Amino acid sequence: DVKVTQSSRYLVKRTGEKVFLECVQDMDHENMFWYRQDPGLGLRLIYFSYDVKMKEKGDIPEGYSVSREKKERFSLILESASTNQTSMYLCASSLGRGKDEQFFGPGTRLTVL
Amino acid sequence: GQNIDQPTEMTATEGAIVQINCTYQTSGFNGLFWYQQHAGEAPTFLSYNVLDGLEEKGRFSSFLSRSKGYSYLLLKELQMKDSASYLCAVRDWGDYKLSFGAGTTVTVRA
Numbered sequence: 703d704v705k706v707t708q709s710s711r712y713l714v715k716r717t718g719e720k721v722f723l724e725c726v727q728d729m730d731h732e733n734m735f736w737y738r739q740d741p742g743l744g745l746r747l748i749y750f751s752y753d754v755k756m757k758e759k760g761d762i763p764e765g766y767s768v769s770r771e772k773k774e775r776f777s778l779i780l781e782s783a784s785t786n787q788t789s790m791y792l793c794a795s796s797l798g799r800g801k802d803e804q805f806f807g808p809g810t811r812l813t814v815l
Numbered sequence: 816g817q818n819i820d821q822p823t824e825m826t827a828t829e830g831a832i833v834q835i836n837c838t839y840q841t842s843g844f845n846g847l848f849w850y851q852q853h854a855g856e857a858p859t860f861l862s863y864n865v866l867d868g869l870e871e872k873g874r875f876s877s878f879l880s881r882s883k884g885y886s887y888l889l890l891k892e893l894q895m896k897d898s899a900s901y902l903c904a905v906r907d908w909g910d911y912k913l914s915f916g917a918g919t920t921v922t923v924r925a
Binding site: 743760 | 860863911912
């Protein structure tokens, strides 16, 4: 079974803080993704990576950055957290070929005060 | 994938059938996915269609018409545990990423 884990289930931070969200997958997947999910808006892609040290912007990259130094780990960084970044953050990974379905982690509910 | 539309909510009775429609517009279609997401949990993969027609997997079936930009997910013999949000997602040709619809919340009543 593919397992995608995220460093925290719940996180509370203050405005202006730097926030790190970590994601690890254990199935040697090529692709990794960061989404945020808000009521009525669905899943929106922030950034994705198709290889180590490679990254591409998704639909809403503003205010975020990412890092992929190792194949299994993909980090999302909020350089200076703001209240409008309060959301559920979901990490996903996919093999990179064939059907290429995405497997999701359990999510991190981030609250920025 | 762009402009993915699906109904916001649907309600059905235990044992009944529910059909969730999804329409999309894309410049180069390369697959449509359905995911199930229970409240507070991660989405889990349900089905994948890349060619026209019906894919059946137990109580769940998914249909695709590429020429109409249309798919549906059919849930048969509904159970209480099927109460969840169902997400339609489309992949463009040559792309790794998916574009998701806002999701359809299905409530199953006794």
